[in-house]
Amino acid sequence: MFVDYSSIPDDAKVWIYPSSRKFYPNEIEEIEEKVKNFIENWRADDENFKASYKFLYNRFIVLVADDEASPLKNTEIDASVSFILELQNDYEVELLDKMNVCFKQGEFVQYKDLKDFKKLLKNKAVTAKTIIFDNLITTKQDFDNFWEIPIEESWYRRFL
Incomplete structure (x- = not known):
């Protein structure tokens, strides 16, 4: 379930995806909508699961998930990585290079x-x-x- 970032507990998991370039103003609203839709559908059948995101400096996509009551499975983490790969391809940016x-x-x-x-x-x-x-x-x-x-x-x- 998508919730406001401030309602997520401090021990929630975080994944930070820095973009290799700043996103253009015409891309930002579309990206935020895609991220929000992904989160809303990530585990739509699980009422205990809460997640949110932050989009910062027109460059960072931050996913936050409180999975304390219902831990994420590897397939669900893989789904988030697949989603980020889609964004990477759609916007021709690098999002997964941690180096x-x-x-x-x-x-x-x-x-x-x-x-x-x-x-x-x-x-x-x-x-x-x-x-x-x-x-x-x-x-x-x-x-x-x-x-x-x-x-x-x-x-x-x-x-x-």
């Missing part, structure tokens, strides 16, 4: 592969204080508190 890095430069969100990101660090184009998005987070509580943090507080600090 890319997203960080803020001023008001803009940058998306770089890890090799290029390491070069930026070496050349001091980004610093320990640069805000990075930790897309490996797995719970709502961590997402709300530790998704956007300085590089020096993230696992990326090993590259400093």
